Amino acid sequence: xxxxxxxxxxxxxxxxxxVFLECVQDMDHENMFWYRQDPGLGLRLIYFSYDVKMxxxxxxxxxxxxxxxxxxxxxxILESASTNQTSMYLCASRGDREDSPLHFGNGTRLTVT
Amino acid sequence: xxxxTQMEGPVTLSEEAFLTINCxxxxxxxxxxxxxxxxxxxxxxxxxxxxKADDKGSNKGFEATYRKETTSFHLEKGSVQVSDSAVYFCAxxxxxxxxxxxxxxxTGTKLQVIP
Numbered sequence: 001x002x003x004x005x006x007x008x009x010x011x012x013x014x015x016x017x018x019v020f021l022e023c024v025q026d027m028d029h030e031n032m033f034w035y036r037q038d039p040g041l042g043l044r045l046i047y048f049s050y051d052v053k054m055x056x057x058x059x060x061x062x063x064x065x066x067x068x069x070x071x072x073x074x075x076x077i078l079e080s081a082s083t084n085q086t087s088m089y090l091c092a093s094r095g096d097r098e099d100s101p102l103h104f105g106n107g108t109r110l111t112v113t
Numbered sequence: 114x115x116x117x118t119q120m121e122g123p124v125t126l127s128e129e130a131f132l133t134i135n136c137x138x139x140x141x142x143x144x145x146x147x148x149x150x151x152x153x154x155x156x157x158x159x160x161x162x163x164x165k166a167d168d169k170g171s172n173k174g175f176e177a178t179y180r181k182e183t184t185s186f187h188l189e190k191g192s193v194q195v196s197d198s199a200v201y202f203c204a205x206x207x208x209x210x211x212x213x214x215x216x217x218x219x220t221g222t223k224l225q226v227i228p
Contacts, residue, residue, distance in 0.1 A: 004156070031214070033216075040220060041220060042202065042218045042219055042220035042221050043157075043202070043218040045215075045216075048213075050213060056211075056213065090156055090157070092156075092157075094214075094216075096214075098144075098145050098164070098206055098207075098208065098214055099145040099162060099164045099206070100206075100214075101147060101149075101159040101162060102149075102157070102159070102216060103159075104156030104157045104158065105156050106154070106155050106156045107155075107156050
C-alpha cells in the first residue's frame, strides 16, 4: 500500500515567517503534487514535480516554492507566510500511467496569524 | 481548459436511501475519470475509476459509468450507511500540451447519512 506522509497535521505560524511543509512517499513514484483545499473551492494545484530536481507551476503558485532533492521527498515552502495562506495543504504522489490514481497524505492544516 | 462540475452539497440522506451525486466534465482529450472520498480528518482516497467510454467503476457498493455522450460520471449507491458520510470529489486526468498528466477536481460534495 502506498504511504504518503506529511510531517505535521497542524501548524500555526506568524505572518512573515518562512514555512516548510514536508512530504515523503514510499512507492518510488516519479510524480508528486502539492494542493491546497479550501471550502467551496475544492482542491487547487500549487506545484508539481515529475522528477528529482524538476518542478512545474500549478494553478496557484504565487507565494510558494518547492524543493525536490530526493525522489521520495517533496517540500512546499511559503517564503513569507500571509494570512490568506491559511488552509489545508495536501501532498500526493502517483505513477506515470494516465489512469494511475493520486495517493494523498492526511494533510497539514496551516494557520497563519 | 478542463473542468469538473459536481452538484452542490451538502446532501443529507437517511440510512439505506439511494444516493446519486452528479458529475459532469469538459476535457479536450480522452480523460480518465475518478471519484475520491475524504473522510473527516483524512486525506483523499480513491473510491473508483474508469478509463474509457462506457466503463463502469465500482467499489464498496458505489458505482459510476463513464458516459462520453453526456460527458458525465455520476456516482450512485443503492443503500447508503452512516459510515459513508464524507466528502466526495469527482476528478479527471488528462494529458497537457506539455505531456504531463494533470488532474482536475470538482469542488466536492459533502454527504451526511443520518440513522
